[in-house]
Each structure stands twice: as structure tokens, then as C-alpha cells.
Amino acid sequence: MLAQKKTSPFLLGYRLYVVAFFIFLAAPLISAGAFAFNDSLFPALPWQGFTLDWFFSDTEPKLGMFHDRRLLQGLYYSFVIAIFVAALSVFVGTTNAFLFVRGEFPGKNFFYIMMVVPLVIPGVILGISILVLASDTANYLEDTIDLELEFLRPGILLVVLGQFSFIATITSLVITARLKKFDETMEEAAFNLGASRARVLRTITLPFLRPAMIAAGIVAFLVSFENFNTTLFLVGSEAPLTITMYDRMAKVGSTPVLNAVSFVLMVGSGLLALLSILIQRDKSAQ
Amino acid sequence: MQNKDIKRLTLILLFAPFALWILLLIILPHIGMVVLSLKEKVAPRVYEYSFANYLDFLHEPIYWNTLLRTGSMSLLVTALALLIGFPIAYYIAKIAGPRARGGLFLLCLIPLWVSDLIRSFGWILLLRETGVISNFLLWTGLIGQPVEFLYNDAAVIVGLVYTVILFMIVPLVSTLDGMDNSMIEAGYNLGGNGFTVLRRIIIPYAMPGIVAGCIVTFMLSAGSYLTPILLGGKNSSWFTEQIYNQFITRFNWEGGAAFGMLLLLFTSIVIWLGLKLSGQTLANTVAKS
Numbered sequence: 207m208l209a210q211k212k213t214s215p216f217l218l219g220y221r222l223y224v225v226a227f228f229i230f231l232a233a234p235l236i237s238a239g240a241f242a243f244n245d246s247l248f249p250a251l252p253w254q255g256f257t258l259d260w261f262f263s264d265t266e267p268k269l270g271m272f273h274d275r276r277l278l279q280g281l282y283y284s285f286v287i288a289i290f291v292a293a294l295s296v297f298v299g300t301t302n303a304f305l306f307v308r309g310e311f312p313g314k315n316f317f318y319i320m321m322v323v324p325l326v327i328p329g330v331i332l333g334i335s336i337l338v339l340a341s342d343t344a345n346y347l348e349d350t351i352d353l354e355l356e357f358l359r360p361g362i363l364l365v366v367l368g369q370f371s372f373i374a375t376i377t378s379l380v381i382t383a384r385l386k387k388f389d390e391t392m393e394e395a396a397f398n399l400g401a402s403r404a405r406v407l408r409t410i411t412l413p414f415l416r417p418a419m420i421a422a423g424i425v426a427f428l429v430s431f432e433n434f435n436t437t438l439f440l441v442g443s444e445a446p447l448t449i450t451m452y453d454r455m456a457k458v459g460s461t462p463v464l465n466a467v468s469f470v471l472m473v474g475s476g477l478l479a480l481l482s483i484l485i486q487r488d489k490s491a492q
Numbered sequence: 493m494q495n496k497d498i499k500r501l502t503l504i505l506l507f508a509p510f511a512l513w514i515l516l517l518i519i520l521p522h523i524g525m526v527v528l529s530l531k532e533k534v535a536p537r538v539y540e541y542s543f544a545n546y547l548d549f550l551h552e553p554i555y556w557n558t559l560l561r562t563g564s565m566s567l568l569v570t571a572l573a574l575l576i577g578f579p580i581a582y583y584i585a586k587i588a589g590p591r592a593r594g595g596l597f598l599l600c601l602i603p604l605w606v607s608d609l610i611r612s613f614g615w616i617l618l619l620r621e622t623g624v625i626s627n628f629l630l631w632t633g634l635i636g637q638p639v640e641f642l643y644n645d646a647a648v649i650v651g652l653v654y655t656v657i658l659f660m661i662v663p664l665v666s667t668l669d670g671m672d673n674s675m676i677e678a679g680y681n682l683g684g685n686g687f688t689v690l691r692r693i694i695i696p697y698a699m700p701g702i703v704a705g706c707i708v709t710f711m712l713s714a715g716s717y718l719t720p721i722l723l724g725g726k727n728s729s730w731f732t733e734q735i736y737n738q739f740i741t742r743f744n745w746e747g748g749a750a751f752g753m754l755l756l757l758f759t760s761i762v763i764w765l766g767l768k769l770s771g772q773t774l775a776n777t778v779a780k781s
Contacts, residue, residue: 217587224583224596227576231603234614234654237624241617248622298509305506320514326707327518328715328759330732331752334739335521338528338749371517403498432607435717435732439739448609452718455609460616468610475605483598 239472242465260466271466280450284431287362287446291369291430292423298370299377299422300415303385306378322379324372329435336368337439361442368436373429377422384418417485424482428475447471522756529750545750555734555751562731563758565645566713569652573660573709574702576653581664581701582694586673597665604658612722615651616642619723643725651723656712660705667701668694703772707763714759731755 245257261271271277306318324332337360344358357363388411396406434448441449451464532544549555584596603611618624619641629635641647675697679689695702720730735755738748767773 220579220583220587224580227580228596228599230654231599234611234618235603235606236614237617238610238614298513301506301509305503305510309503309506311503311507317510317514320518321510324518326711326759326763328711328732328755330715330717330735331525331756332521334735334748334752335525336517337739338745339521339524342524342528367517371513374513428605432605432609434608435715438717438736448607451609455613455722460613464613465617468606468613471610472606476602479601479605 235472238465238468240465241462242469244462246462248460248462260462261470269463271463271470274463276450277447277454277463277467280445280447283362283444284446284448287365287369288427288430290366291373292426294366294370295373295377295426296381296419296423298374299381300419302374302378303381303415306382307385307388321375323375325375327372329372329433330439332371333368333436333439336364336371340364359442360440362444364440364442365437365446368440369430369433372436373426376429377426380422380425381415381418384415388414420485421482424478424485428478431471431475525749525752528746529753531746533746539746545747546754548747549750549754554729558729558734559731559754559758561729562714562755563762565649566652566710567762569649569656569713570660570706570710572649572653573657574706577657577660577705578664578702581661581668584661585665585668585671586676600658600661600665603654608655608716608718609722611655612651612719615647615654615723619647619650642723645724648720648724648728648730651719652713652716655716655719656709659708659712663701663704663708664698665701667698671697699770700772703766703770706766710762710766711759714755714762 242260243256243258244253262273302321306314306321311317340358344355347353347355392410392414393406396410401409431446432448434452437446437449445453447467451467454461454464529545530541530543531539532542534540580600584593584600588596616623620626621638621640621642623641625641626635626638630638671694675693676689679693684692715732717730717732717736720728721733724730731751732755735748735751738744738751
């Protein structure tokens with residue numbers, strides 16, 4: 207509508223701008239992915255021919271990512287952390303959705319803002335504040351009752367808690383938005399037909415929320431997987447992939463094996479994102 | 493009566509996870525950080541309460557210069573992200589056809605699913621001396637020898653704008669999407685030109701989205717660690733780097749906690765000012781996007 211009112215050179219220029227913007231968006235991702243297939247020891251031009259060595263080769267100097275033990279270990283730890291963070295965040299996100307959509311209690315608006323706040327705290331601050339509290343508690347217990355609690359020291363548990371502290375906000379917002387659209391007469395109908403509270407929850411309300419819960423879980427998984435800022439301060443000896451890659455970049459410099467990891471991660475998160483979109487689309491069809 | 497008890501019990505059960513989360517992972521850690529930042533080491537394992545860590549910050553120009561630099565560069569990044577992102581969001585929400593709209597929106601989201609590290613890595617490969625852009629310019633003959641585009645402020649800003657722009661576009665698209673096209677048409681029919689319509693109708697309508705986008709972009713930019721370090725190199729002097737140095741390199745947790753509080757205060761004040769100046773609240777901006 208509006209487009210027709212403007213002169214066409216303007217629209218053409220506008221379109222070119224949009225295209226240029228998407229080239230800007232794609233460029234670093236393409237360069238990060240493409241050099242994984244370059245048959246060279248450095249991720250740089252000129253192009254030396256196609257190779258899959260950086261994925262599958264088992265000999266130095268071109269040790270492929272699937273034979274690189276430290277990278278695989280990082281991938282494994284990232285996976286474990288992301289699963290726990292996603293499960294925990296979806297659970298708390300769901301209880302929060304019920305709390306804020308159905309619950310009536312004093313100070314509800316204040317608590318709602320408290321729920322959003324973790325999203326606007328810099329990740330670095332979340333990391334150090336949790337580190338400080340956990341270490342203080344551990345030191346205190348050690349000094350007073352001589353109790354050594356290993357899990358309060360930097361490690362997987364602290365990484366999970368640190369990431370959960372702000373990812374829970376994201377899942378809460380996603381699931382709350384879905385619960386707000388729920389038609390409560392459906393529950394009433396089930397009650398009138400004699401269903402118990404638990405049964406209504408299981409057969410009516412939770413199935414309605416399921417697409418949002420799965421989508422929120424996928425988002426939580428991906429955000430956890432790619433998190434660096436919060437993780438950096440809480441990491442122990444079990445370093446997740448982003449930390450391992452950063453170490454490699456700082457110590458060895460950029461090598462094409464990092465491009466191979468980038469490529470695999472991009473394909474993996476692309477597929478997960480696609481899955482969450484398909485689930486969301488299903489939801490709108492219902 | 494029994495029903496009322498059940499309701500109350502449900503409420504308490506639902507409140508428990510929320511309370512544990514906010515109390516144990518947000519409120520208590522921040523209180524712990526404030527307390528720690530007010531401690532001063534006077535002898536090994538002996539501490540006194542004082543403002544020494546904050547005074548250190550004031551007495552050392554490098555520290556507050558870094559904070560000011562981080563803040564001003566983040567404001568610049570936010571402004572650039574808004575300027576570059578607004579036309580894109582407008583195109584997606586209002587000009588693109590209904591089928592292209594979904595596709596373009598998804599394209600916008602793709603970099604969101606890739607970690608900061610990979611995005612910066614991609615920029616390094618493009619910008620460095622042996623990188624793609626330098627090679628391309630050599631090939632076209634525009635430059636005679638390889639040029640280093642990395643390790644300067646421009647590279648940091650490009651990388652940061654790239655990292656945060658999606659968080660600007662997404663809330664903008666969702667607010668512009670809810671805007672009725674007839675409002676824009678009415679503006680034109682009443683004799684307004686493109687600029688007046690933009691200034692008097694579109695921007696006021698999109699304000700919640702603009703504020704939400706600006707808050708998140710500013711916060712992400714000021715709190716980012718990887719992009720300034722990887723793209724700016726040794727001279728990036730980003731404030732998060734100072735926090736990391738205090739904590740991990742110098743093992744001065746008291747100083748690091750004070751720096752963390754300062755960064756938090758600084759970003760909160762900027763966000764609060766932004767909300768006040770635009771007449772918005774946190775609940776109707778960030779929470780909605």
C-alpha cells in the first residue's frame with residue numbers, strides 16, 4: 207500500500223539497502239563456515255581446494271574435530287549443561303506462568319518486574335555475583351563447621367545455575383504469553399464433566415502449553431549452549447565448548463578446526479531453530 | 493473453605509520456585525557482591541569495611557576512563573543499531589509481502605542462534621590482514637598491500653552492532669506489526685509528507701519497541717566481553733575486561749566486585765534515564781518483546 211505511494215527509485219534503493227543488510231548479516235557466518243572446507247592450514251584465502259579433513263582426519267597437523275578429544279569433551283559438557291538448564295528453566299518458566307497468569311497476590315506487579323530484571327543485568331555481573339555468593343558460603347561452612355562442599359566451587363553446577371538465572375526469564379515470558387491465550391471455559395467444561403483438578407491439568411491445560419514449553423526449551427538449550435559471559439567466571443575444570451574454543455583461539459590462534467566446529471554448531475542450531483518454528487506453526491494451526 | 497485452602501497451597505507451591513530463583517540467584521548474590529565490594533584487605537585474611545575499592549576507581553583515571561569509554565561506545569552502538577535496524581524492521585513489518593515477511597524475519601534471527609564466539613571469529617577472518625576483505629581489495633587493485641582492519645575501534649563497533657542488532661529488530665518488528673496501515677495512510681491523506689508521517693505517527697507508535705530494543709542493545713553491548721577483546725585486541729579497554737582482570741588475573745575479588753557494582757549502577761542509570769525520557773516502563777517494553 208504504502209510502497210505504491212513512494213516513487214519507484216526510492217523503493218529500489220530501499221530494497222538494495224535491505225539486500226545489503228542481509229549480506230552484512232550473512233558474511234561472517236559464511237566465512238566462519240566456509241573455511242572449514244578449505245584444504246589449508248590457515249582459515250584464509252586463497253582457496254586451496256575442497257577437503258573434509260578438518261572434520262574427519264585423524265592425524266596431525268590436520269586433526270579433524272571428530273578426533274580432537276578436548277573439543278569433543280567440550281561439546282559433551284556443553285550438551286549436559288544445556289540439557290539441565292533447559293529442563294530447569296522450562297519447569298520454573300511453567301510455574302511462573304501459572305503464578306502470574308492465574309495467581310492473585312499482593313505485590314504482583316513488583317514481582318513481575320523482578321522476574322524480568324535478570325534479562326537486563328549484564329551476564330558478566332550475574333557470573334561474578336553467583337561466584338562470590340557460592341565461594342563465600344563454601345568458605346564460611348569450611349571455616350565454621352569444617353564442611354567442604356565441592357559443588358559450591360566453580361564447576362558444572364555453578365555454570366548451570368548461572369545460566370539458569372537469566373534463561374528462566376526467557377522461558378517464563380514465552381510460556382506466560384501462551385498461557386494468557388488459554389480459554390478458561392475449556393477447564394470449566396472439564397470440571398463440569400467431573401474431571402479432577404490433576405486430570406484437567408494433565409489432559410487440557412498442559413497439552414495446550416506443550417508447544418510453548420518445547421519452544422522455550424529449545425531456546426533455553428541454544429542460549430545455554432552459546433553462552434560465554436556468565437560461564438567464563440563459573441567454569442571449573444569441565445569447560446564447555448565455547449570456553450574450549452576461546453582457549454584454543456587465544457593459545458593456538460585461529461585454525462580451520464574451529465571453522466569445522468562453527469559449521470557443525472551452525473547446522474545443529476539451525477535445525478533446532480527450524481524445529482521450534484515448526485512446533486510454533488503447528489500451534490497456530492490448532 | 494477447603495477450596496480456599498487448596499488455592500492458597502497452590503499459590504505457595506507456585507511461588508516457591510520463583511522465590512528460590514530470584515532470592516538465591518539474583519538478590520543474595522548481588523547483596524554478597526555489595527558487601528564484598530565494601531571490604532578492604534588490611535592484612536592477610538583481615539578485612540575492614542571501607543569505600544577503598546570505590547576510591548581506587550576514582551583515583552585511577554584508567555578505570556573511570558574505561559567505564560566512560562565503554563558507556564559512550566555502547567551508546568554509539570545502540571544509536572547505530574537503531575538507525576540501521578529501523579528501516580529493516582519497517583520493511584519486514586510493512587513493505588514486504590505476507591510471504592516474504594516470515595522468511596525475512598527468520599533470516600534476521602539466524603545469527604541469534606550462533607554463539608558470540610563464532611560471530612566474532614567470522615569477523616576476524618573477514619577483517620584481518622590476511623582476511624577476505626583485504627584480499628578482495630588487493631584483487632580489485634584498490635589497495636597496493638594487505639591492510640589490517642582488525643584491532644581498532646571501528647572493528648569493535650562493527651562487531652558489536654552486528655551482535656546486538658537482532659535484539660533491536662525483533663521488538664521493532666513486533667510493535668510495527670501491530671500498527672494499523674490506515675494510520676499511515678491517514679497521515680498522507682492529511683497532507684503529511686514521508687518525513688512528517690515518520691516523525692509524527694510511526695515513531696511515536698513504535699516507541700515501546702524502540703525503547704525495548706535500545707535497553708537490551710545497550711545492556712548487551714556494555715556487558716559484552718568477547719567481541720571487544722577479540723576484535724579490538726589489546727587496546728580494546730572494555731570495562732568487563734577490567735572486571736575479569738581484577739577477578740581472575742589479579743585475584744582481587746574485592747576490587748572486581750566494586751567494578752561489577754559500578755558497571756551495574758552505570759547501566760541501570762542509563763536504562764532508567766532512557767525509560768524516564770521516553771515515558772516508558774520496564775514492564776511494557778522489555779517484558780513484551
